[in-house]
Amino acid sequence: MVKIRQIVVGGVAVVAAGLFAVTLAQAADVSGAKSKGIGPTVKIHRGEQCVEPTEDMRRNHMKYILHQRDKTMHQGIRTAKHSFKNCVDCHADPKTNSVQGQDGFCSSCHEYASVKIDCFSCHTDKRDKNAVAVAPFKGTAAKGAPP
Amino acid sequence: MSLNRREFIGIGGAAVAGMALAPGLRLIDLAQARSPDETVTSLKRWGLLIDIDKCQDCNVCVTACHEENGVVGHGRPATDPQWIRKVTIKDKQTGYVQTLPLMCQHCESPPCVDVCPTGASFKRADGIVLVDKHICIGCRYCMMACPYKARSFVHEDTTDQKPHAPRGKGTVESCTLCVHRVDAGKIPACVEACTQDGNQAMVFGDLKDRNSDVSKNLASGLSVQLRPDLNLNTGVRYRGI
Numbered sequence: 001m002v003k004i005r006q007i008v009v010g011g012v013a014v015v016a017a018g019l020f021a022v023t024l025a026q027a028a029d030v031s032g033a034k035s036k037g038i039g040p041t042v043k044i045h046r047g048e049q050c051v052e053p054t055e056d057m058r059r060n061h062m063k064y065i066l067h068q069r070d071k072t073m074h075q076g077i078r079t080a081k082h083s084f085k086n087c088v089d090c091h092a093d094p095k096t097n098s099v100q101g102q103d104g105f106c107s108s109c110h111e112y113a114s115v116k117i118d119c120f121s122c123h124t125d126k127r128d129k130n131a132v133a134v135a136p137f138k139g140t141a142a143k144g145a146p147p
Numbered sequence: 148m149s150l151n152r153r154e155f156i157g158i159g160g161a162a163v164a165g166m167a168l169a170p171g172l173r174l175i176d177l178a179q180a181r182s183p184d185e186t187v188t189s190l191k192r193w194g195l196l197i198d199i200d201k202c203q204d205c206n207v208c209v210t211a212c213h214e215e216n217g218v219v220g221h222g223r224p225a226t227d228p229q230w231i232r233k234v235t236i237k238d239k240q241t242g243y244v245q246t247l248p249l250m251c252q253h254c255e256s257p258p259c260v261d262v263c264p265t266g267a268s269f270k271r272a273d274g275i276v277l278v279d280k281h282i283c284i285g286c287r288y289c290m291m292a293c294p295y296k297a298r299s300f301v302h303e304d305t306t307d308q309k310p311h312a313p314r315g316k317g318t319v320e321s322c323t324l325c326v327h328r329v330d331a332g333k334i335p336a337c338v339e340a341c342t343q344d345g346n347q348a349m350v351f352g353d354l355k356d357r358n359s360d361v362s363k364n365l366a367s368g369l370s371v372q373l374r375p376d377l378n379l380n381t382g383v384r385y386r387g388i
Contacts, residue, residue, distance in 0.1 A: 074269065078327075124308040
């Protein structure tokens with residue numbers, strides 16, 4: 001009896017893992033403003049390349065931000081590459097100046113994945129109008145910057 | 148080769164004497180501006196001198212601070228946050244009235260840091276006392292511990308925060324000595340406003356650099372800490388009280 005239960009539990013776990021992998025693959029299957037079938041529509045307005053490879057950013061952006069958060073807060077390190085402010089400055093929608101909202105860069109994907117973002121309960125979701133996002137990467141991110 | 152204790156102390160003493168022989172030489176060169184990827188160090192300690200004789204009945208430091216950091220009230224003075232406030236003191240014997248700006252005093256031994264149960268209230272290496280709102284649970288022990296009543300609790304949802312000054316409901320906040328400006332090599336907003344539009348009553352600078360404006364000013368005359376009996380060694384000092 002115990003053995004049957006183990007097999008059932010194991011089977012359920014394998015199916016769940018499989019489904020999760022499929023969902024992730026679908027979620028990652030977006031490029032530019034066009035959604036290929038199932039998946040969120042993520043609008044990218046500026047630049048050709050993020051601060052890290054796109055695949056890496058999709059999976060690990062929160063780790064980069066978390067790491068930089070502690071360095072900025074406690075050690076005063078304010079490099080732009082993994083800074084939260086720089087994310088918002090570059091990814092904000094030119095119309096709303098925000099990364100939140102219906103077509104917001106952050107919210108579109110997070111809503112799809114049903115993952116709540118806590119960042120914006122304290123941080124502003126609006127771009128700093130005076131700042132030009134630093135783009136230490138390929139592309140001309142500053143060109144598309146609104147005045 | 149092995150050194151016994153006496154030889155070791157002798158060599159150490161010679162090394163110290165060698166350092167003392169070259170007074171112009173510094174082991175670590177003090178750079179003027181820190182680059183953004185450099186960690187803050189205890190080679191600096193930021194501080195303020197506020198001359199009460201020059202401070203008159205004006206409010207520019209308070210408005211500049213709250214404008215700079217996006218601190219907005221809701222018309223409820225009992226609970227609205229304030230990072231800096233003007234305090235009026237009166238000599239009851241003579242009736243002489245003075246007014247002074249009061250904010251976080253950036254103590255060397257801050258009571259708010261002692262009592263914080265999560266480590267959210269902390270002192271940066273360069274002496275700036277801050278709240279890490281990522282780990283603040285909003286218990287408000289620090290507010291009770293602070294003898295200057297410098298800290299505020301955010302009671303309401305915040306919107307339109309400044310990108311450099313995140314603020315959120317359920318966390319404690321206070322003067323950051325405009326840490327985002329200091330890290331960029333600028334002076335705090337209150338000092339800038341006081342110098343431009345006020346009465347030139349505030350001087351900001353590095354207390355550990357003897358050639359800084361604030362150190363020279365402090366060395367040239369009497370200044371006091373508020374509540375010196377508490378031995379907190381505040382980074383903000385007053386003159387003329």
